[in-house]
Amino acid sequence: MKSVYIVDDSIISPLGFSVEENLQNLKNNTTGIVEVKDTSIHTDSFYGGLIDEKRLTDAWDALSEIASYTKLEKMMLLAMQRLLDKNPQLDITRCGVLISTTKGNIDQLKENNTDRAYLDTLASAIQQFYKLGNSPTIISNACISGGLAIAIAKRMIQAGHYEDVIVVGGDLLSEFTLSGFFSFQAVSPKPCKPFSKNRTGISLGEAAAATWISGSIKNTNISEVVEVVGEASANDANHISGPSRTGEGLYLSIQRALDEAKVSASDIDYISAHGTATPFNDEMESIAFSRSGLEDIPVNSLKGYYGHTLGASALLETIIAKHHLLANEVVCSLGFDELGVSYPIDVIKKNKAIAMQHVLKTASGFGGCNVALVLKKVSI
Amino acid sequence: MADLQLELKEKIIEQLSLEDIEVSDIDDNDPLFGDGLGLDSIDALELIVLLEKDYGIKLKDPKEGKAIFESIGVMAAYIENNRTK
Amino acid sequence: MMVEDYKITSFCSIKDNKVIVDNKVLYVHEEQGTVKEFTKAIYKSLGIKYPKFYKMDTLCKLGFLATEALLRNAEKPDNQTALVLSNRSSSLATDRIHQESIANKEDYFPSPAVFVYTLPNIVLGEISIRHQFKGENAFFVSEQFDAKLLTDYSRLLLDTNKASNVICGWVNLDSNKYDVFLAIISRKGNTILTEEQLNKLYHT
Incomplete structure (x- = not known):
């Protein structure tokens, strides 16, 4: 492909x-x-x-x-x-x-x-x-x-x-x-x-x-680019507004995106989550990340910086994730203090440097829809 | 009180689009959520709007709704004690 | 690239007071009235028992009923079935109701049960819940029925195994005018999927 x-x-x-x-x-x-x-x-x-x-x-x-x-x-x-x-x-x-x-x-x-x-x-x-x-x-x-x-x-x-x-x-x-x-x-x-x-x-x-x-790289003055190596969407088939109690659709979309990227959960270096800060959404994401074996991967949400920008959010956040991937730097999950979800996910508390090759971007929304993207940094 | 309970049943059927259900199908003590009428989270939010719009009751914390919306009987008693219109 | 032929396995339209599946009339509504009344009559005539139907907005009811009509005699599609729907008016029919509820500051009571339907892809959610479809979802908005987009995108989902089957089509509702056309795209059937064929079926 x-x-x-x-x-x-x-x-x-x-x-x-x-x-x-x-x-x-x-x-x-x-x-x-x-x-x-x-x-x-x-x-x-x-x-x-x-x-x-x-x-x-x-x-x-x-x-x-x-x-x-x-x-x-x-x-x-x-x-x-x-x-x-x-x-x-x-x-x-x-x-x-x-x-x-x-x-x-x-x-x-x-x-x-x-x-x-x-x-x-x-x-x-x-x-x-x-x-x-x-x-x-x-x-x-x-x-x-x-x-x-x-x-x-x-x-x-x-x-x-x-x-x-x-x-x-x-x-x-x-x-x-x-x-x-x-x-x-x-x-x-x-x-x-x-x-x-x-x-x-x-x-x-x-x-x-x-x-x-x-489908091709035209900039010849750069040494690294970000490739979209895996992506999938999936529906919870559960409720039109309430996030799934099992994180089903998000879990499925992550699995399919990882499969297409031919990488496993442990290859992911950082997750840019949806993280809207509603009680049920964030809980659902923690369940889906835990089910996916992603509990130990550093994760943040950019909603504390931008708020929820709806149809722009996952695009905006993927762009930021791309730049952070290239720079090997991530920023703190602004607004985060004490973990308030059931699974011990690794929310980023301070800006830090992480050597990254693969990044996972996720989003979920009304209608039970979910999407996952796997980005990979490649040298050219 | 009986009038208020009847009124609530009619409103709930109307507001929550429970077309297959009649007033006589709802017992004053039936649970509204779970196995009872099978209401869901959007219905709970809709009932919060109904309290405010029709009875002038604004919940301080939406979580209070869980206890108030236990049954028609409980809901009617709460409205009786707290209504401002 | 290998090009595989896919088939339009079955198709359904709801227009001009009729529900038609594979060119056979399934239901004709003789009364004049609102689209809401029409959808309720279809629901009754199909003998469906699904109380959640009444909670849906009219756009969702139309999409839901077309899927019910399409699948009632078909082999049940598996949960990797993709839903690819489109329309012109997005959720504007319900958007207008929500907008009315916030127009007057003295009588400002937006309804959560209305607001949740102010997104066109909720129809994908309702169909997914009913049939337990956990596959790909996409809702496109275009000025008119875009057979090329639906054909190309359905084909791509099947080519890449991102979907086992696709239910694609058009579900539009605007000011009491409705127009619904859904098709199952899979490897089964006799009608080869082409843009021209899909367009022809939509226009019949």
């Missing part, structure tokens, strides 16, 4: 508008989650990771004169454009383009701008901006969308549909989703604390990210 690489990427998030800025903030253990007082999102103040409007507007104005794009479209187009600017040899009109999002321009529903709330309208906006021959393909699979999109990109490249795929993911911190998670009693009154004893729920965030997945 053809090798597939994550060649390059870009991030637009509360922790920065470039990958470097994001990595530096992570290294400093800076969180993007702050107390937000914005009654257009929620009556009372709440903790969340919002992108600074002024910074976004300024960045957008530097890119385009067209003001009619929505906030999310601007975020996603900026992420894509930064990726393209860094890689002038990449011709987007010859690439497959995948969009991962859960709710797209859902903020437009409130404005009675219903047409704009359709996800294919978001795809059209991106198509028109880049004058693409075909409309991008949209994947909307709850909180695993971003990771699943990488898996699908890999499959499409291996099946010969494309040589290069750009995956762009994004979601907003909107009143729509926040109110829903409040009704689920799932929003943390303080910045979220994944895997901790005193965790009480999620913090929401927003971000866009883009990545270039390719």
Whole structure:
């Protein structure tokens, strides 16, 4: 089977508008989650990771004169454009383009701008901006969308549909989703604390990210790249919102991804978990990791830095995992204090250096869906 | 109290979409969760909304729901003592 | 690369008040009414006993019923069956209900039982729970039925043994208008899977 690489990427998030800025903030253990007082999102103040409007507007104005794009479209187009600017040899009109999002321009529903709330309208906006021959393909699979999109990109490249795929993911911190998670009693009154004893729920965030997945390596000035060597999704077949008590789907997706990568649990050097900080989700992940023989592998969740960025999260977190894999460095699982799950997983308490070759990225979401990706560092 | 219990049964059937169940199928002392009506975690969250919306009762801790939603009888007694509307 | 032929083993549509499986009409709804009433009538006519059905939103009911109709006389697909569904309107029918519940600050009661359905892939979850499918899941959104995407992606899942069978198709609901087409793709049957064939069956 053809090798597939994550060649390059870009991030637009509360922790920065470039990958470097994001990595530096992570290294400093800076969180993007702050107390937000914005009654257009929620009556009372709440903790969340919002992108600074002024910074976004300024960045957008530097890119385009067209003001009619929505906030999310601007975020996603900026992420894509930064990726393209860094890689002038990449011709987007010859690439497959995948969009991962859960709710797209859902903020437009409130404005009675219903047409704009359709996800294919978001795809059209991106198509028109880049004058693409075909409309991008949209994947909307709850909180695993971003990771699943990488898996699908890999499959499409291996099946010969494309040589290069750009995956762009994004979601907003909107009143729509926040109110829903409040009704689920799932929003943390303080910045979220994944895997901790005193965790009480999620913090929401927003971000866009883009990545270039390719069947070949074109950068000749680098010595190491990250290959996607295994991936799988699986359904719990148990409950549409409650995480499985046995971690079934996550366990299955990890097994299948490891099988495809032809590695065993002990070959994994680090796990970038989903870790939303709801009591049941984190417990489920600890069960699945334990069942998979991954208890002793260092693990963190980046939700303490970004909050839960929904359809962007697994893409954003895979990009960070890729850079940490290349740098042989991982950051602490921000918000973690005392272990609060049933199985003794090795949550990373302090930034540290780890010699890494294989990294496991996982995500789980509503609908009982789970995805696992195995990344491998290879020398070229 | 009997009126409130009947009202609760009707509301629960309506709100939780228990279409195959009649008011007469629910005994005041039947457990609502587990083997009883077979309600699940989303139903429990929905009942928390029902308490607030219809009776003005806002739970401080959603975990309190577990004891309150034991049966129609227990739920009605709790509402009787705590309702603000 | 070796190219294996896969088959469209069986297919089902729910449109224009009818449920049709492999060109045979399974149910015709004579009354005018809401899609919700229509789905309930299909549920009754298929003789299903599954109380969770009533809790689903209408999009999930449609996907659930099409799968029930498709599988009622078929050999039960194993748990490595992949689900690859698509539509245009995502979960907007339910999104609008959730949005209404938060429109007024004085009467602000979002419902968890509504919110959980504001994702299109919940239909994959409901079908997986019913049939214990623990395989690959993907929900795509496109402007219209995309036979090429569904054909290519189903083929790829079977080629790479990521799935034993695939149930793929289109489940759309918007403002009381619905359009459902599902197909089982496997190695069994007589109709060879091609983009043209899938498109033709969708349009009949």
